[in-house]
Amino acid sequence: MATIYLVRHGQASFGAEDYDRLSQIGWQQGRVLGRALKFSQATAAKPLAVFGGTLRRHRETVEAMARGFGDGLPAMQVASGFDEFDHxxxxxxxxxxxxxxxxxxxxxxxxxxxxxxxxxxxxxxxxxxxxxxxxxxxxESWPGFKTRVLAALDEAVSRAAGKDLLVVTSGGPIAVNVQALLDLSDERTLDLNSMIANTSVTRVLYSSRERHGDSRRSLAVFNNYSHLEAEDPALVTFR
Structure with missing residues (x-):
């Protein structure tokens, strides 16, 4: 089995003209997650593929993670399907x-x-x-958004070729993927979206032999932000 790490971006700049950039807390959250990921990867010693959307807050989160991770974090492959809906x-x-x-x-x-x-x-x-x-x-309608997000993950899994997969995205795409795994209602999915913390990690196990259209995936962990709590509980944010 391989692992998909679905990561919500770091805290963006609420209230600013340009929301789509990390706050100072967001940069710190990314660095903390990068350090935690470095430890877990050193323990597991597995190859890793990194994907993200086109949004600035996705790119900057990966940059912050790379600073915490140090040498060895692969470059982010950009896939617009992981972008958030147009809030x-x-x-x-x-x-x-x-x-x-x-x-x-x-x-x-x-x-x-x-x-x-x-x-x-x-x-x-x-x-x-x-x-x-x-x-x-x-x-973009809600059904259209869900179709786009799920197709993006299918494509990333195909391109990852059995590697562990890190996807830096937003709350909406993470909630939609959890919905598909657990067969949740739209109402419950929207509730989940509101509780996903910045730089939290949702882990999905998938078969390394998975073929396109034949997905075998299971939810292992949802919305884990223990790396932030261990560093400084004040780093836990949801917007």
């Missing part, structure tokens, strides 16, 4: 007035808990998207 488009469909970033910033600043308010609005926006009632309003 900006979802928010704008849910709250059209927030297309003006200054209006969104003003509204959030006026709330008692801006981060919690944004999270509630974000969850409502995702539920609207996944409901199936507004598919015509989105460039």
């Amino acid at each position: 900006v488009a979802l928010i704008h469909r849910h709250r059209p007035q927030w297309q003006d970033h200054s209006v969104m910033a003003r509204d959030l600043a006026a709330s008692i808990a801006p981060a919690k308010t944004f999270q509630m609005e974000f969850f409502a926006a995702v539920q609207r998207w996944a409901s199936g009632g507004f598919d015509h309003e989105y460039a």
Whole structure:
């Protein structure tokens, strides 16, 4: 058996004009994970293939991990299928007035808990998207997103040729893969998405003889962030 490590990116820059870059905490989370991965790989002594999406926060997470890992972490192979859904488009469909970033910033600043308010609005926006009632309003539907993500992992497994596989992606793709493994409802899948920690590791076992269209995979670990807790519990973040 070989292992797929599904890693959520480090903390991005919430509230900034450019969300798609790691915060200082995000960089530290990546370095800590890289050190932990180095130890586990030294113990297992298995070859590793690394994949990630096209997003800056994916690339920077791999860069941070490489700093913690040191020499030997393979270069990331880019696959757009591992990109997150367009959360900006979802928010704008849910709250059209927030297309003006200054209006969104003003509204959030006026709330008692801006981060919690944004999270509630974000969850409502995702539920609207996944409901199936507004598919015509989105460039990518919820079913289309799931199909894209699952196809990307199938392709990565094929290209990994039996190696352990590290995929740096986002919460949405991780939740969708867990859904496929456990046959979860969409509602439960969206709940899972909200609890996946930054740089957490979800481990999936797969057959090294797996052929395209003949997947044999099982979930071993979900959302493990013990590497952060061991370093500093303050490093555990979810947004």
